[in-house]
Amino acid sequence: xxxxxxxxxxxxxxxxxxxxxxxxxxxxxxxxxxxxxxxxxxxxxxxxxxxxxxxxxxxxxxxxxxxxxxxxxxxxxxxxxxxxxxxxxxxxxxxxxxxxxxxxxxxxxxxxxxxxxxxxxxxxxxxxxxxxxxxxxxxxxxxxxxxxxxxxxxxxxxxxxxxxxxxxxxxxxxxxxxxxxxxxxxxxxxxxxxxxxxxxxxxxxxxxxxxxxxxxxxxxxxxxxxxxxxxxxxxxxxxxxxxxxxxxxxxxxxxxxxxxxxxxxxxxxxxxxxxxxxxxxxxxxxxxxxxxxxxxxxxx
Amino acid sequence: xxxxxxxxxxxxxxxxxxxxxxxxxxxxxxxxxxxxxxxxxxxxxxxxxxxxxxxxxxxxxxxxxxxxxxxxxxxxxxxxxxxxxxxxxxxxxxxxxxxxxxxxxxxxxxxxxxxxxxxxxxxxxxxxxxxxxxxxxxxxxxxxxxxxxxxxxxxxxxxxxxxxxxxxxxxxxxxxxxxxxxxxxxxxxxxxxxxxxxxxxxxxxxxxxxxxxxxxxxxxxxxxxxxxxxxxxxxxxxxxxxxxxxxxxxxxxxxxxxxxxxxxxxxxxxxxxxxxxxxxxxxxxxxxxxxxxxxxxxxxxxxxxxxxxxxxxxxxxxxxxxxxxxxxxxxxxxxxxxxxxxxxxxxxxxxxxxxxxxxxxxxxxxxxxxxxxxxxxxxxxxxxxxxxxxxxxxxxxxxxxxxxxxxxxxxxxxxxxxxxxxxxxxxxxxxxxxxxxxxxxxxxxxxxxxxxxxxxxxxxxxxxxxxxxxxxxxxxxxxxxxxxxxxxxxx
Numbered sequence: 001x002x003x004x005x006x007x008x009x010x011x012x013x014x015x016x017x018x019x020x021x022x023x024x025x026x027x028x029x030x031x032x033x034x035x036x037x038x039x040x041x042x043x044x045x046x047x048x049x050x051x052x053x054x055x056x057x058x059x060x061x062x063x064x065x066x067x068x069x070x071x072x073x074x075x076x077x078x079x080x081x082x083x084x085x086x087x088x089x090x091x092x093x094x095x096x097x098x099x100x101x102x103x104x105x106x107x108x109x110x111x112x113x114x115x116x117x118x119x120x121x122x123x124x125x126x127x128x129x130x131x132x133x134x135x136x137x138x139x140x141x142x143x144x145x146x147x148x149x150x151x152x153x154x155x156x157x158x159x160x161x162x163x164x165x166x167x168x169x170x171x172x173x174x175x176x177x178x179x180x181x182x183x184x185x186x187x188x189x190x191x192x193x194x195x196x197x198x199x200x201x202x203x204x205x206x207x208x209x210x211x212x213x214x215x216x217x218x219x220x221x222x223x224x225x226x227x228x229x230x231x232x233x234x235x236x237x238x239x240x241x242x243x244x245x246x247x248x249x250x251x252x253x254x255x256x257x258x259x260x261x262x263x264x265x266x267x268x269x270x271x272x273x274x275x276x277x278x279x280x281x282x283x284x285x286x287x288x289x290x291x292x293x294x295x296x297x298x299x300x
Numbered sequence: 301x302x303x304x305x306x307x308x309x310x311x312x313x314x315x316x317x318x319x320x321x322x323x324x325x326x327x328x329x330x331x332x333x334x335x336x337x338x339x340x341x342x343x344x345x346x347x348x349x350x351x352x353x354x355x356x357x358x359x360x361x362x363x364x365x366x367x368x369x370x371x372x373x374x375x376x377x378x379x380x381x382x383x384x385x386x387x388x389x390x391x392x393x394x395x396x397x398x399x400x401x402x403x404x405x406x407x408x409x410x411x412x413x414x415x416x417x418x419x420x421x422x423x424x425x426x427x428x429x430x431x432x433x434x435x436x437x438x439x440x441x442x443x444x445x446x447x448x449x450x451x452x453x454x455x456x457x458x459x460x461x462x463x464x465x466x467x468x469x470x471x472x473x474x475x476x477x478x479x480x481x482x483x484x485x486x487x488x489x490x491x492x493x494x495x496x497x498x499x500x501x502x503x504x505x506x507x508x509x510x511x512x513x514x515x516x517x518x519x520x521x522x523x524x525x526x527x528x529x530x531x532x533x534x535x536x537x538x539x540x541x542x543x544x545x546x547x548x549x550x551x552x553x554x555x556x557x558x559x560x561x562x563x564x565x566x567x568x569x570x571x572x573x574x575x576x577x578x579x580x581x582x583x584x585x586x587x588x589x590x591x592x593x594x595x596x597x598x599x600x601x602x603x604x605x606x607x608x609x610x611x612x613x614x615x616x617x618x619x620x621x622x623x624x625x626x627x628x629x630x631x632x633x634x635x636x637x638x639x640x641x642x643x644x645x646x647x648x649x650x651x652x653x654x655x656x657x658x659x660x661x662x663x664x665x666x667x668x669x670x671x672x673x674x675x676x677x678x679x680x681x682x683x684x685x686x687x688x689x690x691x692x693x694x695x696x697x698x699x700x701x702x703x704x705x706x707x708x709x710x711x712x713x714x715x716x717x718x719x720x721x722x723x724x725x726x727x728x729x730x731x732x733x734x735x736x737x738x739x740x741x742x743x744x745x746x747x748x749x750x751x752x753x754x755x756x757x758x759x760x761x762x763x764x765x766x767x768x769x770x771x772x773x774x775x776x777x778x779x780x781x782x783x784x785x786x787x788x789x790x791x
Contacts, residue, residue, distance in 0.1 A: 023546045040503040042597055044605040070605050085503040087540045217596065217606070220501050220542060221728045222511075223588035224570040229579055234572065239730060253579055256681030260581040264607040 002086045004079050005059060010141045013066050014109060015075045016051070022058030024050070024088045030096065030116040031211065031243055034062070034088030035219040036074060043084070044070040047216045049113030049188075049242075050089060063112030063141065069268050090219045091242045094209070098125040100183035103175055103206075104150075105168050105197050107133040107189025111142050113211060114188045121186075122149045129154070129182070131171050133189065137162035168193060169200045176204035183207065187246060191255050198246035210246035212237045215260060228254045304337035304353055311358035318365060325368050329430065333439055334363040336654075341661040345631050348515045348599055351658055352416070357395075360449035364392035366430060367441045374427035375443060380777030381407045385424055385443055392446055401454045404447060405463070409487045409529075410480065410776065412455055412522050415448025417513060418773045419621075419652045455525065462532050466493035471790045474499060474558040476543045476731075479507020480772040481564035481763030483526065484779030485786070486535045489562075492787045496535045497558075501542040502595065507566055508764075509772065511595040512587070514625050516632065517655075520594075544734040553758070560758045560786045563746060564779065567764035568728025572721055573617065577675030582609060582683030586618070586626045586722035593629050611718035614638045615686055617672065618722035619649040620769075624656060626720045627664045635718070638664050643671040643691055643704045669693070669704060673711060675719055685715040724769045731765075743768070752782035760786055 052061035106114035130150040155163030187197040226237035229250035431440025478500035570585030596606035619642035690710035727744030739755035762778030
């Protein structure tokens, strides 16, 4: 049982929660994740990367997007409430050293797990460039935090509502073409974005890590649901990863595996909204009404 | 014959016939073996309730009367935890089930579980003198069934006594993993007055008994009762805690003040066949499939948030208990046709005979002497079938097992939408990787001496992390040995 001590809605569908987890706060390192379960009897185990930790307070911060039934349930919890199960820190920490010039590419919610990695890379003496990509201005998160540590911060949005109107791969390519080219790229975000980041850096032979977000149950090596082909070998994201050489990952295979339960998940998600059970819809509507805007159409 | 009422009536008339008689060995040998009452195959294949219903009192007594009470009692040495089997059978025959339960409790903490999931035909019942005399292991005293009756009777009476706990010693023992090995160690060490904390990574205690073995073979209520019994003894559970990650093993000694640690973390990493197509959508390790269905309760699809694959034609690869559990679970989750593919024949199958029989009754199809060379898929990356190679049995190898030999050119493509790989587990490397000085063999199994002691000071290990994939009872046997060593160490 882990108590939620703070909660913030970063955008319509993105939430930041801080929760009591003294052991995890103490042991976690950049790049590691936790498994969260809001109901130990019937709930799902959801892997979420740790965005921050405060060892003095004994707390960790998670940033997540309410994309399905289980993340909705999590988003509905308010400060003072308890999350029934939080397991971690899981996975291998990011290998941090002074590479020289490191480029961190975070897409959407992927900016959250990128933050501690960027922090650690900066602390290790790297020159740090951060690229934040989002669908629109509303969905840009952690700009202030990243600006505080990055030597250079580039923001791009799909619709041009903020920063450059571009995909993250555009500035990434420009950086690779510059002299000297970066020594390391790290990419975290939607799998398709990570795939294209890998393709962007490949011709320039810029070492690139990607942090994978596969389907997972136990997170400790037991189920093998998270397996992915890396360099022709089957690897488990939970115990061998979550970070792998992005140039070696079989992205297409991974994308197919991520879709395994898509029809079932979409049906469950649709039912949640249609049954009027989603309290986030009501909250979003209230916020929009207050701002004098129309109905939100609900969190996605 | 599986009908409960009829079996009970028959047993009653046998029992009446035995009344007041002094039984000779010949009389005992003439008593018929008591069949296990079961749900009918056609009905149980559509529900998650327990398949075997359990003996009536009459049946339990009749079966217990079959024991010859032979002096050498080979059954005791056939039991990994050395239960005084003739002792509890004698009391059961007389109808003293409370006394029988007391006898079992001396060496076995989990009789309701063992009575259900032990491979008795390979242990106590294999060496039973009666079975030998009647020239069939099937005719041995049905020790496990009587044990289950005794345990269930005590359980449902609501009067399971809590074992006596010695005065506090001030010593603390950490048990890593709340499976059968860990729970056994916890009980045995706690009884000596030591403080015990069990650390478990999952949200519920029980290990393989909750994530692996299905409800229809071992109701989860029984496992949770056993955990409650430990709590009543004063054992503490720290769930959602992964030793090696949440708390490093060294920290348990250095900061948390533990005097001894037992590692019982189970088998860990599922093995795959290493054939093409294994990462297609629709290919699952048995661990994943069963964990979704059991621990995450995906069988209860109305209430559970964890999805499970909707399958029509399922292939299960393997011949052990886990393969049987996966096949029977898939059937209960609505699959239309379930095949078990096994490279050898029924004779060599490692699964418990009863599970194979039950699976066959339920309509699981067994494709013996066959194994896939490739998993076939479509452009969406989903499984469409298997390329299956046929085998024949060749010469016996050093262990006496006839090894299968592939028949060249026998490949055939068979349509399936789901493949469940149940060919065992490798050891989880996590604890060894995060714990300096913990010696493991090349397969990653923790190395121990004859007392289950590891290479580290004050650290013992047992169960599947030492044995590879084995059974609940063997894990318990190792747990008992480790607990005894820990108790000696802490004096």
